[in-house]
Amino acid sequence: MNATVETAIGEYEAWQQKRRDAVTAPLGNLALVLTHWSPAGAPAVDDATAREGQPDSAVLTRLQRTDIDTGEPQEGYRIWRADSPANQAFEGIEYYDYAPEWVIEGRFELVDEQRVVPFEHLRDAGATRALPVSGDLVFDLDGVEYRFAAFDTDHDGHASLQLVFGDTTNGRESYGAGRFLFLDHPGATSDLAPGDSIPITIDFNRAIVPPCGFSNQMNCPLPPLQNRLPVPLRAGEKRVRFFDGFSI
Template identity: 85%
Template sequence: MSSAVESTTHDDAIVDYEAWKTQRRAAVTAPLGNLALVLTHWSPAGVPAVSDAEARAGQPEDAVLTRLQRTDIDSGEPQEGYRIWRQDSPANQAFEQIESYEYDPAWVIPGRFELVDEQRVVPFEHIRDAGATRSLPVSGDLVFELDGTEYRFAAFDTNHDGHASLQLVFGDTTNGRESYGAGRFLFLDHPGASGDLAPGDSIPITIDFNRAIVPPCGFSNQMNCPLPPLQNRLPVPLRAGEKRVRFADGFSI
């Protein structure tokens, strides 16, 4: 009886995993999906945003314009930016699939979230910032054990799919060989979002690495993704989740 239940649970997990992969493909190929991004532009710090007409110059009528804001790394002043999205982008046309590992229940790992300090920030290097870092809010750590070794990963606070989340940026020894070279992302529901935790408290959390994804910068070179800090790099292969993006022969982002 126990074996039958375990088999059913495993089969259900595989069905859920395949559905998740289908949803991921739909998301990255959507009108504002990662593959559609053809341009990210930032005005100099302190300079007003360019007009819609200037931003759209040379783009087809059906291109989508969105606005961005950030803090300039050097001056700390506000910086205005915009993005252009086109569903007929070269990347979308050349896209074939997101290569993924088979579902593996061994990579559904029990762990805990430890609230360290609600106001803590940690510097993250970003792929397009030439080695400079941007401070991101990391209110706590993800702590888990793997083959007898405890790991403590920094996951920053963000909003994902409309709710409070933890975004884990991690690396492992498959990067650049089997999986995307700059590391991968994993989003988890933020267990401290309710405000019931105080610094020093911890709460159990399940870390399902089968939901690890290729970062947006693996789909478009106009994305500026955070890179895994040293403490978030596993010295072993993590063969779960997405591997990398496969494009038609001869195409590269």
Template identity: 70%
Template sequence: MVSMQAPEAHTTWIQARRRAVTAPQGALSLVLTHWEPPGAPAAADAIARAGQPLDATITRLERTDIHSGAHQQGYRVWDPGSPALRAFDEIEYYDFDPAWVIPGRFEWMGDARVVPFEHAKDDGALRSLPASGDLVFTFDGTEYRMSAFDTDNGRVAKLQLVFGDPTNGVETYGAGRFLFLDHPAAASGMTVGDSIPITIDFNRAIVPPCGFSNHMNCPLPPPQNRLPFAVRAGEKIVRFRNGFSL
């Protein structure tokens, strides 16, 4: 049962989303992501800041190169006066609909499990991401099983669902959407095959960061996460003013 306070809570969440994407290090402020050659040292601050506004922020990145497996250093530049932020109008949403608050279960697959995900800027190569469990739910009498990978959001353990549906590219962002769920705390005491109830609220589906900045490299929905029915809930697309586009 959906709480009578759910629509009000949803409005509060929408307001928080706007604050997040327009923050000094929100997705709209990202103007550059740069990676050094695999194995090369990190760029000095003076190099990273060259040509950037004085109030820009530099953050550091690390990853494993997808082709060589070597350690790779990088950085991002966040500009609080970025063109995207100046032109931002709104995120377009579907109206809150309690029918899209769906009961399901989180099925534990083990800490060691990884699932291959393609990313938008990796030319079809796959990155293996930790996915300790599956999200399982029933819609119109059919059971669906989707891979959600383990991540953290604000240092809180989360499940990140990257999913697609027939609204993509028509009503919603073309590359799919994200949904973050609290990671079941009981998972630490579970064995493979155990499950725990979880609520999947598609009203909290969001446009991924690559819908706000071309300098993000977002994961794309794997085949098992491409739903055959239209999910008309959550965020649709990002609107900009004055003809601006990414």
């Protein structure tokens, strides 16, 4: 094993520990016990009502979104508990071994800064929500070019691309609804115009189980058809492991 791969494996193991720390944190995915949305256009539920029946240690956070049917603003809240059933039953995250072949050099093509793409979400009963997709991740795999839509988001405090993808391991070896991958947004530091492209490294070893794999109170986007690989992608996180008998 060469030094470069040894270093990459060490970084991969450190990243795994960072992920465990994140999902078990007070506001980590495992701590979410309730997500509630008021009817479209209705005022937000007051704090006392939202916290009813919850211990003093529970954390209340607020949400806003656009109602999928009416387009009106919708107010919501979440309750987080460090003693959630999922946190207590959590054993760990299963991983593939580090796979250097899944560190792929590709390019980001800026298509249109105003483009949106409809993404189906797990808890929306087949309806779609339009998410901003300013460009495509383009890469070659075994002589085949793939063009994946990655939507614009803020991750860890900086502009990112969020890739929602599927492959043939889903439901067999990895989480059934697909996985996520976050990349630094090349357009945030480069002066790109529609039609321009810039090289980007796509490290699928950083693929993660979506938040909905840790809590059934999350509503995750699902991979669109163009983001589904017809081959197994054995890199990154596989699935969440709980004690026998526990299910989210």
